[in-house]
Amino acid sequence: MKRRRAATLVPYFLSAPALLLFLAVMIVPLIMTALLSFYDWGQYKGIVPEFTLKNWREMIADDYFLEVYVRTLRISLLVTLFSALIGVPEAYILNRMSPRWRPLCLLIVLGPLLISVVARTLGWALLLGSTGFLNQALVSLGLLSEPVGFMFTETGVVIALTHVLAPFMLLAVWAALQRLDGKVEQAAFSLGASQFSVIRKVVLPQIIPGILSGSVIVFALAASAFATPAIIGGRRLKVASTLAYDEFLNTLNWPLGAAVAVLLLVALVAIIVGCNRLIERRFAQVFE
Amino acid sequence: MAHLVLDKLSKAFGNQQAVSELDLTVAKGEFVSLLGPSGCGKTTTLQMIAGFVEPTSGAVTLDGADLLAKPPSKRGLGIVFQSYALFPHMTVAENVGFGLEMRGLGRAERDSRITEALTLVGLASFGERYPRRMSGGQQQRVALARALVIRPPVLLLDEPLSNLDAKLREGMQAELRAIQRTTGTTTILVTHDQSEAMALSDRIVVMNQGRIEQIAAPEQAYASPASAFVAGFLGKTNRLDGECTDQRISVAGAAFAAPAGTASGPVTVSVRPERIAFGPASPAAIPGRVATRVFQGAHWLFEIETAQGAVSVIRQNTGEGVPGEGDNVHLHAASQDLLVTERRP
Ligand SMILES: Nc1ncnc2c1ncn2[C@@H]1O[C@H](COP(=O)(O)OP(=O)(O)O)[C@@H](O)[C@H]1O
Numbered sequence: 001m002k003r004r005r006a007a008t009l010v011p012y013f014l015s016a017p018a019l020l021l022f023l024a025v026m027i028v029p030l031i032m033t034a035l036l037s038f039y040d041w042g043q044y045k046g047i048v049p050e051f052t053l054k055n056w057r058e059m060i061a062d063d064y065f066l067e068v069y070v071r072t073l074r075i076s077l078l079v080t081l082f083s084a085l086i087g088v089p090e091a092y093i094l095n096r097m098s099p100r101w102r103p104l105c106l107l108i109v110l111g112p113l114l115i116s117v118v119a120r121t122l123g124w125a126l127l128l129g130s131t132g133f134l135n136q137a138l139v140s141l142g143l144l145s146e147p148v149g150f151m152f153t154e155t156g157v158v159i160a161l162t163h164v165l166a167p168f169m170l171l172a173v174w175a176a177l178q179r180l181d182g183k184v185e186q187a188a189f190s191l192g193a194s195q196f197s198v199i200r201k202v203v204l205p206q207i208i209p210g211i212l213s214g215s216v217i218v219f220a221l222a223a224s225a226f227a228t229p230a231i232i233g234g235r236r237l238k239v240a241s242t243l244a245y246d247e248f249l250n251t252l253n254w255p256l257g258a259a260v261a262v263l264l265l266v267a268l269v270a271i272i273v274g275c276n277r278l279i280e281r282r283f284a285q286v287f288e
Numbered sequence: 289m290a291h292l293v294l295d296k297l298s299k300a301f302g303n304q305q306a307v308s309e310l311d312l313t314v315a316k317g318e319f320v321s322l323l324g325p326s327g328c329g330k331t332t333t334l335q336m337i338a339g340f341v342e343p344t345s346g347a348v349t350l351d352g353a354d355l356l357a358k359p360p361s362k363r364g365l366g367i368v369f370q371s372y373a374l375f376p377h378m379t380v381a382e383n384v385g386f387g388l389e390m391r392g393l394g395r396a397e398r399d400s401r402i403t404e405a406l407t408l409v410g411l412a413s414f415g416e417r418y419p420r421r422m423s424g425g426q427q428q429r430v431a432l433a434r435a436l437v438i439r440p441p442v443l444l445l446d447e448p449l450s451n452l453d454a455k456l457r458e459g460m461q462a463e464l465r466a467i468q469r470t471t472g473t474t475t476i477l478v479t480h481d482q483s484e485a486m487a488l489s490d491r492i493v494v495m496n497q498g499r500i501e502q503i504a505a506p507e508q509a510y511a512s513p514a515s516a517f518v519a520g521f522l523g524k525t526n527r528l529d530g531e532c533t534d535q536r537i538s539v540a541g542a543a544f545a546a547p548a549g550t551a552s553g554p555v556t557v558s559v560r561p562e563r564i565a566f567g568p569a570s571p572a573a574i575p576g577r578v579a580t581r582v583f584q585g586a587h588w589l590f591e592i593e594t595a596q597g598a599v600s601v602i603r604q605n606t607g608e609g610v611p612g613e614g615d616n617v618h619l620h621a622a623s624q625d626l627l628v629t630e631r632r633p
């Protein structure tokens with residue numbers, strides 16, 4: 001009897017170190033941040049550990065915060081959409097390539113992941129600037145009469161973020177494609193389907209789980225991205241993460257920054273869990 | 289008569305010859321099996337007919353029309369894959385209806401033909417199920433219905449029963465044969481299971497290393513195999529090493545007249561276990577000793593120790609006495625039951 005009890009406890013003992021680490025570096029800071037968002041703050045008195053709803057009330061009352069969150073959401077959705085539009089066909093083509101060229105092309109596509117996000121984003125800043133390559137090319141081709149400002153615009157942020165995050169979509173879709181039975185496509189062809197029908201009616205529905213998990217990753221990374229919106233968006237075009245950063249390090253209003261960060265986290269979790277539920281129900285038979 | 293014709297069909301992967309100059313003529317409504325060990329080129333042959341593998345050379349014609357000129361989607365052949373290859377995101381009815389949808393058939397006609405096909409395979413009430421929720425045997429039937437519903441001129445089956453357990457496999461064999469008789473669809477079955485090929489086919493094409501060894505009706509291929517390979521592959525057979533000199537064959541202490549045209553030199557004598565009888569000592573009988581005797585109800589299995597190693601013998605249980613273990617016996621076989629082939633020394 002006693003031994004049986006001991007045996008059931010073993011898994012807990014074995015996972016205890018990992019659980020403790022998880023608790024210490026993840027849960028505790030999160031709880032502290034959440035608590036911090038209910039503290040008071042003043043220009044001269046600093047952080048006062050007194051319970052108040054001031055920060056949350058301020059966020060809800062001030063349209064500026066709403067604007068930042070809507071912008072964050074819009075950018076994230078667009079980046080997810082474009083990543084899917086680029087990543088899904090890319091993965092399908094790569095998957096059908098001859099084994100000789102595939103590794104090379106995969107390396108080219110995934111190569112950017114090996115470079116620091118900051119370096120890549122600064123590269124985009126060079127390309128997108130008003131005297132940057134893109135504008136000069138478009139102007140000298142006569143497509144534009146004068147340079148367009150991509151820098152410090154949402155368009156610029158979306159372009160740069162898509163470039164950074166599309167490989168994650170590709171990897172997720174690629175994994176889903178690898179699990180497909182090639183014979184299923186052959187079966188569809190033998191039944192008279194065109195290449196287009198095979199992709200639309202046979203391949204796409206089966207890789208929905210892959211596209212979904214890719215979208216979750218890309219959306220979450222886009223919504224919480226810091227370096228890219230900070231560099232391309234600059235000080236004016238704020239998103240939630242750069243706003244929280246500013247509150248923490250410029251205004252030194254830690255409680256308000258904490259509230260911004262906590263709201264971002266809660267919104268992200270709610271959106272992702274909600275979408276997952278919805279799509280899992282809709283495509284139940286594709287999920288095992 | 290000639291319906292589907294393969295003319296010197298060949299396929300090489302790099303410098304490996306998977307299929308070499310395959311000639312085969314299939315009549316309308318015929319059930320033909322491609323039988324051979326794994327890797328002998330059966331699937332490659334089937335895939336060339338289906339259009340998923342491009343032949344290196346040769347031709348395939350259906351009713352005189354060049355089949356190779358058309359892409360797989362325009363050939364209209366029914367294919368059943370070993371893995372079933374059902375569409376996992378579609379219901380059974382949607383799976384079966386896919387080919388009809390691609391042909392632009394209207395809803396009403398589609399539904400009636402789906403019902404017809406599902407009834408044929410005994411799954412009439414399963415239309416709304418998803419393949420994942422079905423057993424292997426049921427998925428197999430769905431795949432068959434999906435292939436047959438487009439009324440293909442030729443049905444191609446690639447090891448369709450090899451993923452089923454032994455009992456289910458026997459049931460499906462009988463059903464497959466019955467369905468094929470009902471629809472009269474010309475069928476080519478790929479299998480490495482000789483009993484499956486013999487049970488189902490009008491004719492068997494025995495293949496080895498990309499070449500045809502023999503094309504014959506099952507009973508004919510079994511009774512008079514064209515080569516030692518066919519004899520060994522179709523059913524059990526005993527192979528004994530012997531010598532041919534002056535038109536006489538000596539093997540394991542027995543000697544008898546060689547079949548006409550046998551060249552002098554080393555030979556292999558193949559004989560089926562059930563074609564060997566016990567009898568009195570004679571110069572043409574192989575002497576031996578019963579090593580083991582196993583009773584199987586309808587028949588006895590013997591292992592006989594001879595000068596050339598163990599020989600298996602199967603005797604019907606006729607109620608008469610049989611030799612016991614340790615007894616000395618003499619093995620007889622009729623000359624038409626012996627297959628003598630040259631052996632490379
Ligand atoms: N795509 C391929 N590339 C290279 N070799 C192949 C390919 N497909 C089949 N082969 C080779 O061709 C031979 C015949 O294969 P296959 O037709 O699948 O045999 P079977 O179906 O009789 O088991 C095998 O030796 C196999 O290794």
Ligand SMILES: [Mg+2]
Pocket residue numbers: 330331332447
């Ligand atoms: Mg095969």
